[in-house]
Amino acid sequence: MNKKIVALTIAASLSLVGCEKYPEPAVDTGEKIKLQAIFPVAQHDVDNIAKNLVVNYRVVTNVPTDKCDSKIAYGACFEVQLTFTAKKEIAAKDWTIYFSQIAPIQSFESDEFSVKHINGDLHQISLKDSFSGFAEGESKTLNFRAMFWSLAESDALPNYIVTAPNLTARVIESTVPYIDKETGLEVVPHVETFTDFETQFKRNATDNTQWLSSEALYERNAVLVENKMAVAQAIIPTPKSVIIDEYDRFVSINNGIAVSLGNVKLADVDAALSHLATLGVTQNNAGLPVRLSIAKVLPNKTSDQAQQVSGSYHLTVGEKAITIVGSDANGVFNGLQSLASLVTVGVPKLPMMTVEDEPHYAFRGMLVDVARNFHSKEFILSLLDQMAAYKLNKLHLHLGEDEGWRLEIPSLPELTDISSQRCFDMSETECLMPQLGAGVDRNSSVNGYYTVSDYQEILKAATARHIQVIPSLDMPGHSRSSIKAMTARYKKYQALEEEEKAKQFLLEDFDDTTEYSSVQFYNDNTINACLESSYDFVIEVMTQVKKIHADAGQPLTRYHIGADETAGAWLESPACKAFVANNDQGVTKMSELGAYFIERVSGILSDLDIETAGWSDGMSHTRVEKMPEVVQANAWDTLFYGGHDKVHELANRDWEVVISSPDVLYFDFPHEADPKEHGFYWASRHTNTEKVFQFMPDNLPVHAEFWLDREDNAYATDDTKTPLKQGQKFVGIQGQLWSENVRTDDMVEHKVYPRLLALAERAWHLADWAVPYNYEGAKYSQDTEVFTKALEAERDKQWSVFANTLGHKEFPKLEIAQVDYRLPTVGAVIKEGKLYANIAFPGLIIEYQINNGIWQTYLEPVAVSGAVNVRSRSTDRLRAGRITAVN
Numbered sequence: 001m002n003k004k005i006v007a008l009t010i011a012a013s014l015s016l017v018g019c020e021k022y023p024e025p026a027v028d029t030g031e032k033i034k035l036q037a038i039f040p041v042a043q044h045d046v047d048n049i050a051k052n053l054v055v056n057y058r059v060v061t062n063v064p065t066d067k068c069d070s071k072i073a074y075g076a077c078f079e080v081q082l083t084f085t086a087k088k089e090i091a092a093k094d095w096t097i098y099f100s101q102i103a104p105i106q107s108f109e110s111d112e113f114s115v116k117h118i119n120g121d122l123h124q125i126s127l128k129d130s131f132s133g134f135a136e137g138e139s140k141t142l143n144f145r146a147m148f149w150s151l152a153e154s155d156a157l158p159n160y161i162v163t164a165p166n167l168t169a170r171v172i173e174s175t176v177p178y179i180d181k182e183t184g185l186e187v188v189p190h191v192e193t194f195t196d197f198e199t200q201f202k203r204n205a206t207d208n209t210q211w212l213s214s215e216a217l218y219e220r221n222a223v224l225v226e227n228k229m230a231v232a233q234a235i236i237p238t239p240k241s242v243i244i245d246e247y248d249r250f251v252s253i254n255n256g257i258a259v260s261l262g263n264v265k266l267a268d269v270d271a272a273l274s275h276l277a278t279l280g281v282t283q284n285n286a287g288l289p290v291r292l293s294i295a296k297v298l299p300n301k302t303s304d305q306a307q308q309v310s311g312s313y314h315l316t317v318g319e320k321a322i323t324i325v326g327s328d329a330n331g332v333f334n335g336l337q338s339l340a341s342l343v344t345v346g347v348p349k350l351p352m353m354t355v356e357d358e359p360h361y362a363f364r365g366m367l368v369d370v371a372r373n374f375h376s377k378e379f380i381l382s383l384l385d386q387m388a389a390y391k392l393n394k395l396h397l398h399l400g401e402d403e404g405w406r407l408e409i410p411s412l413p414e415l416t417d418i419s420s421q422r423c424f425d426m427s428e429t430e431c432l433m434p435q436l437g438a439g440v441d442r443n444s445s446v447n448g449y450y451t452v453s454d455y456q457e458i459l460k461a462a463t464a465r466h467i468q469v470i471p472s473l474d475m476p477g478h479s480r481s482s483i484k485a486m487t488a489r490y491k492k493y494q495a496l497e498e499e500e501k502a503k504q505f506l507l508e509d510f511d512d513t514t515e516y517s518s519v520q521f522y523n524d525n526t527i528n529a530c531l532e533s534s535y536d537f538v539i540e541v542m543t544q545v546k547k548i549h550a551d552a553g554q555p556l557t558r559y560h561i562g563a564d565e566t567a568g569a570w571l572e573s574p575a576c577k578a579f580v581a582n583n584d585q586g587v588t589k590m591s592e593l594g595a596y597f598i599e600r601v602s603g604i605l606s607d608l609d610i611e612t613a614g615w616s617d618g619m620s621h622t623r624v625e626k627m628p629e630v631v632q633a634n635a636w637d638t639l640f641y642g643g644h645d646k647v648h649e650l651a652n653r654d655w656e657v658v659i660s661s662p663d664v665l666y667f668d669f670p671h672e673a674d675p676k677e678h679g680f681y682w683a684s685r686h687t688n689t690e691k692v693f694q695f696m697p698d699n700l701p702v703h704a705e706f707w708l709d710r711e712d713n714a715y716a717t718d719d720t721k722t723p724l725k726q727g728q729k730f731v732g733i734q735g736q737l738w739s740e741n742v743r744t745d746d747m748v749e750h751k752v753y754p755r756l757l758a759l760a761e762r763a764w765h766l767a768d769w770a771v772p773y774n775y776e777g778a779k780y781s782q783d784t785e786v787f788t789k790a791l792e793a794e795r796d797k798q799w800s801v802f803a804n805t806l807g808h809k810e811f812p813k814l815e816i817a818q819v820d821y822r823l824p825t826v827g828a829v830i831k832e833g834k835l836y837a838n839i840a841f842p843g844l845i846i847e848y849q850i851n852n853g854i855w856q857t858y859l860e861p862v863a864v865s866g867a868v869n870v871r872s873r874s875t876d877r878l879r880a881g882r883i884t885a886v887n
Contacts, residue, residue: 041164045092049162050170052087053134057156058192061199062149069106069147076204077106078150082142086134093133095164097125097172098424100157100437101146102740104521108144115144120402120435120480120522121157149203151685152670154678154741156191157437161424169424171439177743182880184746184820185678194675201675207711209685212672214870214884218827221838224800233351234805235341236757237391237764238798245352251319254348256284262293268329271464272336275389278816279343289321290339292332298325300356311391311466312358315339317350327358330466334391341389345812361697363632363658363732364763365394366756368748369739371401371474371481372436374420374448379745380458383752385817388465390760395462396560396734399450400473402480402518402525403435406449407473409544412505414489419481420449428484429491436740446743456552463554470613471545474562475538476597477518477569477618480525483507486537505537512573519565526569529597530579538601542608558611558632561601563618566594586623594618599626613658616650624653634660634734638683640709644700645722652724656731659697663687663707665759667751668738671822673712676882679751680740683710689806690840692758693799697733698766699773704780705787716781723777735759746820753814753821754806754841761802769795807843815876823881826870830886834861837870845873847880 060079068077100121108115112131117123125142134140150156158177163169175190194200201211210216233244259273269292273283298314312327313335322339326332338357342350366387368375380397387395399406405419421431422438431442438446450458462469473482486507493502507527518525527534542559549556570576571590580587587596599622602612606628613632620633633650635657637643643661651657659665662683670677673686696702701717709715735756742748769791780786814821826846828837837846837858846858851866858870872881 041092041094041167043167045090046095046162046164046167046170048088049090049092049095050172053090053162053172054085054087054174055160055172055190056083056085056192057190058083059150059194059200060143062151062203063199064204067107067145072106072147076148077145078103078148079143079145080150082144083139084134084142085139086136089136090134092164093127093131095127095162097160097162098169098434099123099125099160099175100435102155102157103146103148103150105144105146108142110140110142112140113142115142117521119433119524120520122433122435151201151203151675151681152677152679153191153194153675154188155680156188157741158188158190159434159437159439160190161434161440163424169440171441176439179744179746183823183882184879185750186744186747203711206713208708209673209712212674212686212825214826214828214886216827217672217825217840218829218836218838221827221840223796224803224838224840224842226804226842227801228808230801231805231808232344233342233353234801234809235338235355236802236805236810237761238767239338239355239357240765241356243354249319249352250349251288251317251322251352252349253281253288256282256287257290257322258285258287259283259290260292262291264292264294264326264329264332267464268466269333269336271385271388271461272333272340275385276336276340276343279340279345279813280348281340281343291321291323292336293323293325294328294332295325296327298327298356309358310362311393313338313355315353315355315357317342317352317354319352322350330393333388333466337389337391340813341810343813344809345816359391359764360766361730361732361763363394363656363734364392364760365396365470365658365732365734366392366752366759367396367398367472367660367734367736368752369398369401369737370406371398371404372739373446373743374404374406375739375745375748376445376448377450377454377458379748381461382817382819384458384461384465384467386753386756386814386819387467387760389813390757391764392756392760393466394468394470394732394734396470396472397458398472398474398560398738400475400482400562401478402520402522403432403438404447404449405473405481405485407455407471407545408449408451409541410452411540411544412485412489414485414492415482416449417485418488419485421447423447429488432481432484437743445745452548455548459549459552459554463552468558469549469554470558470560471556472560472562472613473541473545474564475601476527476529476534476594477525477564477566478520478562479507479527480522482537483524483527503533505540506531506533507537509573509575512570512575514569514572516568516571526566527597528573528575529570529593530573530576534597535600535604538604542605542610546608546610556610558613559605560613560632560634561598561605561618562614563594563598564615564636566618595621595623598622602626602628602631616646616657619655620646620650631655632658632731634658636660636662636736638710639663639700639703639707639717640715642717644717644719647700647730648719648722648724648728651728651730652722654728659700659730659733660736661695661697661700662736663703664691664695665733666736666738667755668736668740668742671755672825674825678741678747680738681710685710685712687755688840689754689758690799690803692735692755693761693802694795695733695762696767696770697730697762699771701778701780702771702787705782705784706792714782716779718779719774720777720779724773724775726775728775733759733763749820750822753819754810757806757810758802767795767798769798803840804842807839807841809843811841811844812875815874815878820879823872823874823879825882825884826872828868828870828884828886830864830868833863833865835864835868835870835886836861839872844875845877847871847873849883 313331324335635647701719
């Protein structure tokens with residue numbers, strides 16, 4: 001082969017891209033013949049495979065065998081059978097498939113295919129020399145074993161990519177997700193339904209999780225009791241004190257409301273008034289007077305009892321007027337939102353009452369990960385509306401991750417030019433690799449970023465709703481998107497022979513030979529802590545973000561570093577070896593570099609007058625004396641593994657601890673225990689709205705009395721080792737929505753709602769059934785009874801009112817706002833030939849189907865025979881819930 005052919009061969013091997021078709025090289029006819037012999041597959045072959053290869057993904061078993069890697073924790077692995085069926089003949093060879101598989105593949109078995117892990121979740125299927133092509137209708141299989149477990153159908157990712165050197169990559173059509181018209185939810189068509197309890201549903205022999213049946217759900221829902229008056233008078237989140245009119249009277253708002261601002265600025269309450277208007281409560285000079293004011297001392301308080309808590313208010317709904325007095329503008333805003341909570345859509349009257357209210361926690365947060373998969377500005381604006389409606393006041397916006405960078409930084413365009421997109425470019429000069437089943441389309445909704453103007457619109461909307469935006473661009477781990485962008489910047493300026501500018505913001509040491517694997521299985525996702533250019537990058541980004549905030553009118557006062565899950569990087573970095581040998585910062589070994597990075601970045605933030613926040617695992621390794629006075633630590637340690645110890649240790653540092661426990665506050669987890677329920681489950685296989693409502697965040701260890709671990713087994717907690725110091729409290733709680741497999745805005749809403757309403761309840765209201773924390777320390781298990789039967793009964797009684805309020809009063813409001821909250825599965829049994837059905841949120845519509853016939857509305861027990869299915873339907877009848885069979 002002559003040198004020209006060799007060069008062309010190498011170029012073709014390196015290109016492997018599908019964002020664009022590379023031009024065919026100009027070679028003479030003889031050389032074309034030789035090139036075709038090397039690469040026999042043509043573009044029409046790739047197109048044919050994409051169109052006609054049917055992929056089927058079936059979890060065979062989660063039961064480990066001797067084929068599993070014994071070095072992996074628990075010896076756990078699961079087996080998948082991939083079946084490929086050709087609708088038409090496929091004769092071409094030398095093509096490959098790239099696909100995303102969250103858990104790395106350990107081993108495989110196939111006569112004609114081989115598979116290997118590339119990076120992160122990306123894997124490659126190649127053809128063996130023995131590959132014989134597909135006859136029309138022929139099927140071939142590839143069995144593989146991957147780490148840990150696969151317990152939900154949503155674990156499998158879409159958009160398998162077929163490609164060949166120097167050709168345009170295509171997505172295999174049988175793996176392209178679609179939206180179900182009834183539910184509005186994404187369906188990944190190549191994933192086979194789970195059917196076997198022992199081999200597919202169970203994690204291992206000790207897993208006692210039960211596959212939720214309609215019968216079991218019917219029994220659970222049966223305890224709910226309707227109380228229409230309690231629902232009409234309910235405010236979510238529940239106020240601190242409510243005095244109901246002794247005669248249960250109502251006042252008419254048929255003519256709307258006439259608002260007097262008093263000493264309140266319109267800009268401070270306009271969003272709340274707009275919310276009322278969307279519910280049909282409009283302003284009218286002839287309407288019921290609503291008088292607003294701010295006062296240092298709220299009504300019924302003396303000066304020495306004056307409420308100092310931001311957001312406090314006093315609300316009176318009287319026969320002739322409504323008055324709202326706030327301790328500040330935020331308090332008046334909250335009072336108006338409580339007024340909106342009293343509204344029943346379509347009912348022009350309000351219950352008469354007096355409310356005195358203040359928040360239990362100052363920090364009432366919601367995290368949304370827009371970095372793994374992008375979520376639109378419109379979704380964020382809608383989320384802000386609902387957060388404000390339920391008095392949540394902190395939006396933790398996760399903008400930077402391994403798989404994407406989502407905020408425009410004008411001075412560093414590479415961050416969004418390259419790292420806001422995932423397509424098929426294995427060189428990553430145009431975009432990032434197609435992690436998380438992104439496919440090849442740069443215009444996909446999973447790609448994108450917020451321009452400066454987009455982000456400032458979000459900030460302005462948040463300010464108008466008294467919500468603080470806390471941005472997060474994760475570092476030093478979880479930073480692959482920024483690393484790759486700055487490497488591309490380096491190459492660009494190196495090509496221009498501007499070496500100083502090339503190295504200005506470089507985040508990796510090219511001579512580092514460290515082999516490591518992050519929690520998400522990347523081998524190149526950690527910013528080098530020993531390069532000055534890494535800190536120059538942090539300064540540049542944070543200076544820019546601070547300016548963006550200032551120009552939008554919401555100063556950047558707190559920034560979330562991330563700081564978690566740094567995976568053994570730097571060990572063989574010459575820069576780090578030199579730094580550890582010669583530094584004067586007290587760093588004596590490589591294992592201290594992660595903490596040093598956080599300490600130094602915290603100092604950079606302090607110099608910019610920005611407070612530091614981070615995740616508990618990374619923050620816990622820092623030296624307290626090297627950290628700023630104000631530090632926020634998000635505690636995400638699992639309760640069933642004794643995570644309260646870590647939480648208490650951080651709080652005892654006098655840090656501001658925000659409870660973010662995955663056992664109950666990770667909303668990317670499934671609502672119920674069913675393989676068709678969407679989400680990850682490493683800490684909980686069922687986190688429904690009731691569980692969030694049950695949370696007692698002031699007392700973490702007590703949950704061992706009534707909750708179970710991730711396998712639904714009892715556990716015990718010992719709080720005598722690291723109890724909280726006397727009087728020490730947490731600053732707040734935060735719900736989390738991580739987006740690894742959440743690809744659409746509708747799916748985000750399905751995951752967040754209605755759990756967000758229960759989050760708001762626990763963030764704002766201290767329940768009278770909650771067990772106070774024992775500062776002397778205590779031990780808890782299902783054999784202790786600190787949480788008494790009387791407290792349990794009161795909790796369940798209040799849950800019944802809460803659930804009814806959601807179904808009858810709050811869901812119609814979410815529907816007006818076009819929020820696609822999760823519709824619950826229906827509980828149902830058949831007794832003596834009659835169908836009995838109920839639902840977790842009374843007020844929603846129940847439908848049933850007999851022998852796959854037409855769907856009918858369930859009103860009362862009805863005679864049935866044959867196969868019976870049930871589902872829920874929204875009150876506006878525009879969406880249906882997931883179908884379940886009644887056995």
